[in-house]
Amino acid sequence: MLNRYPSWKNITVILVTVIGILLALPNLYGEDPSVQVSENNAQVSSATTLQVEQALDAAKLPYKSAVISDNRVLVRFSDTDTQLRALSVVKKSLGSNFVVALNLAPRTPRWIRDIGLRPMAKGLDLQGGVHFQLQVDLDAAVQAKLQRDMTDLRGAMREKLIHYQDVSISGDTINMLFRTADDVSKARALLSTQYPELTVNSGTPANSLAARISPQAVQSIRQLAVEQNITTLRNRVNELGVAEPVVQQQGGNSIVVELPGVQDTARAKEILGATATLEFRLVDYTADAVSAQKTGHIPLDDQLFTDKSGRPVLLKRDVIVSGDQLVNATSGFSQEDGTPDVNVTLDSAGAAKMGETTRENLNRPMAVLYIETKTERTTVNGQVIPVHKKVYTVINVATIRGIFSKNFQISGLGQDEAKNLSLLLRAGSLAAPMDIVEERTVGPSLGQENIKQGFYAALLGFVLVVVFIAMYYKTFGVIADLAVFMNLVLTVALLTIFQATLTLPGIAGIVLTLGMGVDANVLINEHIREEVRAGNSPQASIHAGYERAFATIVDAHVTTLTAAVMLFLFGTGPVKGFAVTLSLGILTSLFTAIMGTRSIVNWVYGGRKLTRLPV
């Protein structure tokens, strides 16, 4: 008998339907505006929850719940207004060791969360937030590496009693000038054993060497620089306490950062864009810094810097410890006089060096040099080029009061300064300066407006199509409507599995695939009508209708998919989102139109004697 479906096909359709509905389900529940609290380098405890609850009660702010999940306290509110007020209340009551951030907590019931299902994340255009695209200055990374090599080299040569007159960098080369030929040969030996990435040649004046960095080394420095910057940015973003941040590489030298829900964008940018690092250096107390500044006569091993109030300070060229040797840094208050300070912990290499230096220089001054990279744009040959300028500030000079190595405090800072400094230190330093080339900020109310408009448009479009198709094709139209609805459910389910981010163009893509998903059903029903008109029996008409529509549907879908795939490959951001929903919608429409409707049609009409078809 015609139009009976093998049971495996029916089971497949039922299974896919059930799984699809289950996967799409988490998206139905919506979200609570909430505030999340996490603690720096520690587990949050129920004491924190209690403290948060007391603070909110005291401020008479109603909350839905406050529970610990994923090592953070999550407090839910019924509206964003309360949420915003609660944020400042909680921040004030907890102090600086806690990260307090806004979040949208999904309202999905427990059993759905327990099987690991989460709703789709919303894009910035739907929930507000900031989007940055940063370009990494890779040449600067190479320069920084040379700089480190040079400092290292100086120390190593002094240790080996190689007498050098000058060591300097020009381009990708470290130039060295020595007193005697003996020093040159000793330096050559040192370079060849310890610095394999440098190619050593004799320099132009006698007794000099030129060590050039090899192209392979440059290549790997560049790659590492982007990777390290991404890691650093991730750490910094985590410090900001953003709920669902995105930090990813785009192309060869760009990094995209998306911070949904962030409202204090100025601070976000300050933290992200800051390419600050610290160096601990000894102060040259034997020379007079003021006269050095006036005469320009600076001792050979010294460099002249200024402190925050512009006073000159002479520091030794050699760096005791630099920012990348830091393990941890927390802000707090000095136990002696209660002024703000930063507690620093070093790694073992840094600790050894620090211990050695402090032992030899007890009661002598040591300085903290703060190096910040600022970006300026200048026009060269009509092209706007970002130029990175390093700004050096001596933020602190203190006498070494004891021998310390692993742990010590930096004092003499303002409270905010201490907090920001500890944050930057913790988050590590950037391997190369970055330049913000794209920046988008969406306010939270605009996000809600967008989601409302997108939702209503989708709903209206869907209802119009469903009503029309049901009227036009009667029972077969209702079946087609079921297929279109399943198409919607399956598209959402797939997007949820892939954890795609839902954007406004994404919603448009879903809506558009609804319109196009109808097409497959229209093709089938038109073919069935044609068969009926040609005088074929109802069962034969169904059979032939599906058969003939099949090739057309596949052809039409494949060509549309071609365009969607191109969109995906070459699109960025929202366009990609649109392409993904469009592609998935096309694929699910193939399934629902061909197999889904056939299964229902066969179940309703298959194997029966029919005199006419309601199509």
Place this chain on the structure above:
Amino acid sequence: MEFFHKVPHINFLAVRKLAMGMSVVVLLIAIASLVIHGLNFGVDFTGGVTVQVSYPAPADLQTVRSTLARAGFPDAIVQNFGTPEEVLIRLQPKRGVSGKDTGNNVMDALQKVTPQVKLEQVNFVGPEVGKDLAYKGALAFILTLLGILAYVWLRFERRLAIGGVLATLHDVVFVVGVFSIFHIEFDLNVLAAVLAVMGYSVNDTVVVFDRIREDFRKLRKGTPFEIINLAINQTLSRTIITSGTTLLVVIALLILGGPVLHGFSLALFVGIIVGTYSSIYIASAAAFMLGVSKKDLMVRVKGDQPVDDMP
């Protein structure tokens, strides 16, 4: 409900020359506008800063302009965005000042005059990013065309492939032309819509081609003129319903989707209408004029199989 109870007998191909001529004229106008006016590219492509703010009451654009001019932004482009309360300000980036700072400066200036004004959105796009986008967009366009050409060529036939590509090209130029002639902002979303129009247009065309191929194979008599006309008539009902339902959805987006999706929905709206037209008058007519015939579309028989296994 049925639009056509019987297969209609509209002689589409009879007016092919007139339709083609009209299309050529319209396309020439579109191209001329593109050459003369160019496109009103959005900040996504040109680079620059857009600041979207909302006022508690309908905003007086003239005041906003003069306020900004006094604050050092004489070249700011100020326009309403969606509602009279929403204002979109477009600026060229200043050297050494980031987008965020520009946004803050604009807000400070506006809030001095109207304290209740709210910042909704700031976009800053560097000029390099914009160039990259335009390049990638063009590449996607060309590769999509090639992809369509290759698929239709392999699945159908050379003349039909050319017709399909011509139709797709026609639709894209038409849509982009509309954006140029009416000076509507062309942003990233519109680019996505234009590429989606390519997908839609070829979808529509392929359905007609499929029928043309089927009819050529099935019907023993009939000139290519009659068969192509018949195929178009047979698929007419489907063409109208699919275009109609997709248009319903796009109209919903156009009306309710808000200003962000306006350009996107408009591009689709225009694209679907011309896409439907072009699958008949460009794709099919071009294939006919190129001389597609029965023998081009017959099933290629493999050598080792009997041609006919009927006794």
